[in-house]
Amino acid sequence: MIEVLKLSKVFPASKKSKEVRAVNAISFHCQPGEIYGLLGANGAGKTTTLRMLATILEPTSGTAKVAGYDVVEEPEKVRANVGFLSTATALYGRLTARELVEYFGRLHGMDGDALHKSVDTLFTALDMNSFRDRRCEKLSTGMKQKVSIARTLVHDPQVMVFDEPTVGLDVMAARAIARFIGDCRERGKTVIFSTHVMSEATKLCDRIGIIHGGNILEEGTLEALRTRHGKEDLEDIFVEVVGEES
C-alpha cells in the first residue's frame, strides 16, 4: 500500500543552480496487487518521487505512507518493507552473486538458516544457480539484472519500487524485467514504477500518472485516459497532456 500526500521536494539553490522544485505537492495512491506507473520525460520528477518513497531522499513537505509506515517518521521501517530497483543501483563487483544477496539479507536483519533458505529459494526461482559463486563484475548484464532482482526480493518486501528499471537493457533483459514486475503484482505486492517508454506503461500499468515539471497532470487507468482524451495511443495522450514543445 502506498499513499502519497502532497509530497514536495525542493533542492535548495547552490552556486551553480537556482532553487529547483523537483516535485510539487503530488498525491496519489497504489493498492496491493496493483501496478502504478509514473510516466514522464527526463527531469519530470520521477526519480525524485521514487527516491522519497524509498526514503533515500527526505521530502521538503508533505509525506507518504508506504506499507503503513510514514516515510518521514519511520524511514527505516519503510526501507525494511520496500524493494527498490533502478538502473542506478549498481552491484558490488567484488562480491559473488550469492554474497551480495546474502549481504542485503543481513542488512535486512536476516541471519542463519532463514537467510540461506530465502537465498536458495530465490536463486532457484530466478535460475541463478549457475553463476551464484561468480563475482558480480564478471556477470553479463542479464545476470546482473537477476542479481539486482534477487537483492530487492531477499527480504520479501510488500512494496516494490522500480525507477526506470529497463533503461539501457537489451530487449530480452527488458522483457525479463517486465515479466518480473508482472509477477510481483500476481503475488499481491504493491508496485510502483517509473518509465518514459510508452509501450511498457501500456503493457504493465493498472493505473498511470503522467508527471511533468514536478506535477501529476493526469491520472487514471489506460482505458479512462483513452476515453477522456479520445485517443488510442498513449504517446498521443501523453503529448496532449504535457504539451508539444516540451
Add this chain to the structure above:
Amino acid sequence: MSLRNIGVVYRKELVDSLRDRRTIISTFVIPILLFPLLSVGFALLIPTLINKAKEEIPRVMIVGGENSPLIVEALKKDHKIEVVPATPDFETQITDRKIRAAVVLPGDFDVAANRGEAGKVLVDYYEGDIKSELAQKTVKDMLNDYRVDLAKSLLTAKGVPTGLLQPFDVDKNNVAPPEKVSGSGFGGMIPYFVIILAFTGAMYPAMDLTAGEKERGTMETILTSPVSRTDLVLGKFFLVVTASLATAILALSSMGISFLLAKHTIDQQISKSDPGFHFALDPRGVLAVFVMIVPLSVLFSATMLAVSLFAKSFREAQTYISPMTFVVILPAIIALLPGVELNTRTALVPILSTTLVGKELMAGNHPWGFIALIFASSCVYASIAIGAAVTLFNRESVLFRS
C-alpha cells in the same frame, strides 16, 4: 545504532577490500616491501658511502712550500694524502674537484716556524663536498701533529719539560644507555614513519568506500537497505581504521625484522664510521608509540572519510585528499627540528604532539602527564572527526551532490 549492523557492514567491506588489488598494494605490498627497503637501504648505504669517501687518498697541493722542505716532507710522509705539484689555479682545481684541498704556507715557513713566528697556515677546501671536508680534516690533523712535535722539539732544545704543553687531559664519557642514543637519532624517526603510514594506509579505502561507491552507483543501492546511515558510516569507518593500523603494524614489523636481519652489518658499518653509535631499540618504546598512534589513526580515517564523502568521484576525492598529505608531513617534520620540544602548547597540536611524545618514548622517557594530555586531546579531535563524518553521511545534499 546497532552493533550487529555495524558488524555486518564491516565484514562485507573487509571481504570486499581484501579482494581489491589496489587495497592489497597500498595496505600490504608497499609497507612490507617498500619501507624496509628504503630504511634499511639507507641505513646501509650512508655508512658505506662515508667509508668509501674515507678510503680515498685525497690529492692535496702544497702552495708556497718551495723553500720549506721539512713541512712538505712531514705532510708527504704518512701517505694519508697524495701531494701533487702546486699550480697557481689551486682554488679552481678544488672547485672543479681535481684536487680535494690545498695547504697555503706563508713564506719561509720552516725558518719562521722554528722561531715561532710563522703566522697562519691556510687549508683551502670546498664546504659541503664530503670528500673535500674529509681531506681538510686529515690535513688539519697532520698539521696539528706536526705543530705539537715541532713545539716539543723546540722546548726540549731549550731544556723545558714537554709536559707543560698539555698540563691536563680532557676526555668524554657517555652515560646514556645505547637504546636512548639511537632512540634520539634513528629511533626518533620511527614515530614519524608510523604516522605517515597510518595516514597513507587509510587514504585509499577512505576514498574507495565513499566517493568510489558513489561513482560505481553502489551508494544508492546500500542506502535502500534499512540499516541506518550512522551504522553504515561506522562500519566503513572501522574498516578504514583497520587498514590504517594494519599498514602501520605491517610496515613496523617488516622494518623491525629487516633491521634484526641486517643488524650485524649495520652495527659494523655504523661503528666503523661512528664508534659512539650502537644500534638498539626498546621494543616497549615501539609498543608505546603504537598505542599513541591509535587515536591519530582514528582522526585520519574519520577526516578522510568525511572529506572524500563530499566528492562525487574517486578522482575528485583524490584532489581533496592529496594536499592533506602535506598537512600530515609538515608537523611531523617540524617535530624533528632541533629545539622543538614537548610542552603544554605543542602537546595540543595534533600529529606534532604524537611525533614529539613518540621521540621521548623511543628514548625511554615516559612523561606521563604529557602522554595523558596528548592521548586525551587526540581522542577529542578524533571524536570530532567521527562526528563530522556521521553528520555528513546523514545529509542527503552530501550523498547526492550533483
